[in-house]
Amino acid sequence: MQLEQLKIHQFRSLETTELQFSPCLNLVYGNNASGKTSLLEAIYFLGRGKSFRMQTSAPLIQQGQTSFHLHGRLSNPISKSSFSIGFHKVGAELLVKLGGERVKKLSEVAKLIPFQVISSDSHKLLEDGPDVRRRFLDWGLFHVEPQYHSDSKNYIHSLKQRNAALKAKRPKKECNIWLEKMEECGTRLNETRSTYLADLVKVINNLHETLALEEKSLGFKLLTGWNQEFPNLRDYWEAQYPQDYFHGFTGGGPHRADLLIYFGERKAKEHISRGQQKLFAILLLVSQVIQVCKQTNKTPILIIDDITAELDQTRVQCLLDLLADLPIQIFISAINPIELNLSKWRDKKLFHVEQGKLKEVV
Numbered sequence: 001m002q003l004e005q006l007k008i009h010q011f012r013s014l015e016t017t018e019l020q021f022s023p024c025l026n027l028v029y030g031n032n033a034s035g036k037t038s039l040l041e042a043i044y045f046l047g048r049g050k051s052f053r054m055q056t057s058a059p060l061i062q063q064g065q066t067s068f069h070l071h072g073r074l075s076n077p078i079s080k081s082s083f084s085i086g087f088h089k090v091g092a093e094l095l096v097k098l099g100g101e102r103v104k105k106l107s108e109v110a111k112l113i114p115f116q117v118i119s120s121d122s123h124k125l126l127e128d129g130p131d132v133r134r135r136f137l138d139w140g141l142f143h144v145e146p147q148y149h150s151d152s153k154n155y156i157h158s159l160k161q162r163n164a165a166l167k168a169k170r171p172k173k174e175c176n177i178w179l180e181k182m183e184e185c186g187t188r189l190n191e192t193r194s195t196y197l198a199d200l201v202k203v204i205n206n207l208h209e210t211l212a213l214e215e216k217s218l219g220f221k222l223l224t225g226w227n228q229e230f231p232n233l234r235d236y237w238e239a240q241y242p243q244d245y246f247h248g249f250t251g252g253g254p255h256r257a258d259l260l261i262y263f264g265e266r267k268a269k270e271h272i273s274r275g276q277q278k279l280f281a282i283l284l285l286v287s288q289v290i291q292v293c294k295q296t297n298k299t300p301i302l303i304i305d306d307i308t309a310e311l312d313q314t315r316v317q318c319l320l321d322l323l324a325d326l327p328i329q330i331f332i333s334a335i336n337p338i339e340l341n342l343s344k345w346r347d348k349k350l351f352h353v354e355q356g357k358l359k360e361v362v
């Protein structure tokens with residue numbers, strides 16, 4: 001997918017504007033607090049109906065205003081089709097239109113436009129708890145495996161019902177009635193995750209070798225979230241029932257899965273620097289973008305906020321050169337573009353932003 005055009009009105013500090021983008025690289029630059037991240041947020045909003053910086057959308061409405069409006073034109077270079085997308089946020093309400101038609105579920109938009117974001121929070125992929133890595137895997141699986149989204153929703157729905165019954169100390173039969181659906185969907189979630197990861201690891205290792213920045217190799221292990229000595233999930237949950245009843249929630253299962261990441265022989269989380277964390281997070285996120293390109297007819301859009309943060313010039317340049325070879329549209333922000341050598345990019349556009357005023361640099 002490619003974003004050809006974007007109209008912005010009353011979004012954060014940005015002045016009302018209409019921009020035409022390059023299908024390859026778009027670089028926005030400017031001083032601190034000029035509006036770089038705000039532009040990337042507006043672009044991301046088109047695919048997800050939310051910011052990548054925060055959960056709530058109210059702070060995105062320009063101060064002193066009561067609404068914002070975003071309107072984009074997207075095209076699919078593979079199917080050669082194009083459509084418009086509009087978001088109108090008025091107070092607490094969000095109106096979404098796809099090709100002029102009202103859309104009720106944001107997942108319909110998310111499916112169509114795979115946005116991947118690399119931001120100042122990306123190092124958390126290695127540093128934080130398991131849920132951030134589950135969300136990482138979920139992003140790719142959502143786009144690659146058609147059934148994953150509904151399995152995931154059904155599993156979580158049944159899990160919540162069971163947890164409510166456990167918390168209310170309902171009889172065993174009432175608590176365990178949900179196990180059938182949980183096992184059916186949970187087993188599939190687990191199998192799909194491990195197949196997907198096996199393919200993804202090949203892409204990650206390939207990129208790691210191409211970048212040739214670190215000597216040690218990366219290793220990955222999927223923790224399923226429950227004791228593997230049990231032949232199936234049902235037997236495991238039956239055996240765990242006394243503990244689950246005592247605690248008032250389902251302790252183990254695919255909702256507790258994690259991805260262990262090794263650097264050489266050691267756990268990456270405990271042995272790498274902040275810059276390495278950022279570099280490896282980028283490696284993982286970019287690999288997923290490549291994987292989605294390979295396994296679907298979707299072409300993701302990659303957003304990188306402040307590409308130079310935490311990385312030295314060699315690493316930034318290696319990354320840029322690597323990104324230039326990908327068949328995707330990329331939006332990057334930086335404070336100073338002079339530090340970046342963009343000669344490998346066949347098609348690019350630069351935008352300067354100053355106090356919310358965006359201007360294409362020609």
Ligand SMILES: Nc1ncnc2c1ncn2[C@@H]1O[C@H](COP(=O)(O)OP(=O)(O)OP(=O)(O)O)[C@@H](O)[C@H]1O
Binds near residue numbers: 034035038061306
């Ligand atoms: N709802 C809003 N209305 C008006 N201004 C806002 C709103 N939300 C944020 N701002 C302001 O917009 C300005 C630009 O913020 P933004 O995060 O886009 O800057 P940036 O160029 O990414 O800066 P940095 O280089 O520090 O990351 C900031 O001064 C911020 O306070």
Ligand SMILES: [Mg+2]
Binds near residue numbers: 036037038
């Ligand atoms: Mg910023």
